[in-house]
Amino acid sequence: MKKYLVAYSISLQETLQRRSTLIMDRVGGFAVLLSLYSFWNALLGTKPSFLGYTRPEMLTYVLLINILRSFVFTGRGWQLVGEISSGRISSYLVRPLSYHGYALSLDLAQKTVHVASAFFEVALLSALVRGGLFLPRDPATWALFLAAAVLASLLFFFMEFMVSSLAFWTSESGGPLFCFELFLAFAAGAFFPLDVLPEGLRRALSATPFPYMVYFPARVFLEKVSLAEGARLLAIEAAWLAVFLAAALAVWRRGVRSYAAEGG
């Protein structure tokens, strides 16, 4: 266990060391936040609600996107792809270490920094927001939201891990990951609540794991789902997590075997 704690700690140091990358990342995220906010602000105009979201709810959704993005969508996908194609992965495979545990520790360090920064940005913007934000009062809502967000981040981690592991076979390894990420942000509701989509498409998406990553936790937070319904969806989210955890481990094992068979 200690090795993962140390990995977390030095990854934290490194993330802070790469100040310019971090700042650039955050400025980019803030720009998205700002443009989404202005967009919805303009769309709402003087209307009291839109698509079933009141003004404070919609603005809260937008701010939640920023926090959930920082918490859920960090992952280690690109690093894994890079390490596989450069062969650096070898240096992990010869050491007594679980690469998953290691990558998870590193990811946690990233999340720590990004979430802290996201809270700061949200505080900054909400100070400027007219009309206030929606904050749930019921502690059960908070608990459900936290659980949904934690599962979401693990779900994303293993899903991305699985897709990145395809780099063991494809020589132009970034391709699958790039497609995945492009689709993901849209399907997860990280640009807009999925209520915006036509009924059919929304239904189809709800049968996939994607909405559980942003849309579902955000709706829990906004108390758009009852606690009972929330618990049911949480169980489905957990089932998706189990599926992708198993899939990620299986793809990884096969990938390592093929790497071992074909060489790096």
Add this chain to the structure above:
Amino acid sequence: MTVALQTKGLTKDYRSPVKEPGLWGGVKALFDRKYKDTRAVDGISFTIQEGELVGFLGANGAGKTTTLKMLSGLLTPTSGEAVALGHVPWKREAEFQKKISLVMGQRTQLWWEIPAYETFRLNQAIYGIPEPDFRRNLDELVDLLELGDHLTVPVKKLSLGQRMRAEMAAALLHQPRLLLLDEPTIGLDVVMQKKVREFVKAYNKRYNATIMLTSHNMTDVVELCRRVIVIERGVLLYDGPLDRLVERYAGHKILRARFKTPVAAEDLKALGTVVRVEDNSVVLEVPRDRIAASAAALLGSYPVLDLDVEEVDIDDIVRRLFSHS
């Protein structure tokens, strides 16, 4: 004596996609991919005793790195067996991994943005090195490798030589019983090469560790290894004392001289085989037992500006070996 490493008929085939040249070839490969099997290592058998320091030689692409990767457990062989420190390497058991280290000169395990010391701490945790052992090993390594205060500087600020030595320290903190070194001196200047060599020798002596090393640098091999294993195109060509290999296949050294004025090639023939004459300089192949005499003759009879005696390039010896077989 205990056997540290033993292989029997170790064989490795690589499968690689074949693409016809040009755009059309690329389009075709999209639908109908053809593969080619290449035998990188072909039925290699050898035994290495504990505490031996063995040079592993061969031209580029001869299969050296592939063999080291199999012995460290990174690659699974197509066929054949290997036992290293009582384990089958490619099972990748933690117990085995704690006893070995693979250092590839062109790869790094150090974290780039932060000081090497942090990677050491990580390795301490990974290998479960108790604190007192960690401190003692680190002190020794810092001392042997003359790392001094390089450990508190971000790795990216280190020179190649400093980084390579930090890399060695990171790989040796857990005191591996078996050390696989792939081109440990590549890209280093002469002074650094010497330091790394001295270190490898000292490590081998102090811990009775088994070391297998590949190098293109003949000096590395001559100074470190009494025994060498030579492979060419995956096949084992020679396994035995280095002395015999050098006597047999490199009975000469290279003598380079630069003169104040041009010298006729004809006149130099008496001193050795003339390889090349260019303006004021000459390259001769001189039998080992005549090196001193030839050098003295050159200095005595010609206006010499500069004189160098070098070992034959390792690739050269290997090529000779290959053409003999």
